[in-house]
Amino acid sequence: MSIGELACTYACLILTDEGIPITAEKIATLLKASNVECESYWPTLFSKLAEKKNINDLILNVGAGGGVGGAPAAAAPAVRGAVEAAPPAEQKKEEIEEESEEEFGLGLFD
Template identity: 30%
Template sequence: MSNAEKAIVYASLILADDGLEINADNLQAITKAAGVTVDPIYFGLFAKALAGRDINEMLMNEESEEESDDDMGFGLFD
């Protein structure tokens, strides 16, 4: 992942943490303030990809783990 892509991801996290809308203008403002040069197409792409999604919920969403053999009541050498 390039520094520009990382900057947009971090900008998205900052906006979500502050409860602000994740849109192209806000993403551009944060990356500009950070002094990071980003290809303008990324702002729109990230804004569209995250539209209507709650980043905090995405971060907190845990994948359910598969049951191991121990959890199923039997093991390899039973």
């Protein structure tokens, strides 16, 4: 997000909080008063957004987004062939224990 976008966002929030109708001129005035320079099209875009959407509704819907991780999904039913092909967990543990540092020449005190 550019500084111009962020400044226009804050300007819209300020105007909404004060109960002042949001226009491109008022956004530009707030940006000028705060000594922020941005492209001239940002205030117009944000004022058009404010005409179509209620800023208070946008503020209240921040927590209603779908970006939260939530609970893990349920496991899918296993296919019969996949279960039979997978080796038991006990065999995997034995294979790991059989490998030692000596086989790789990584002993510290050799």
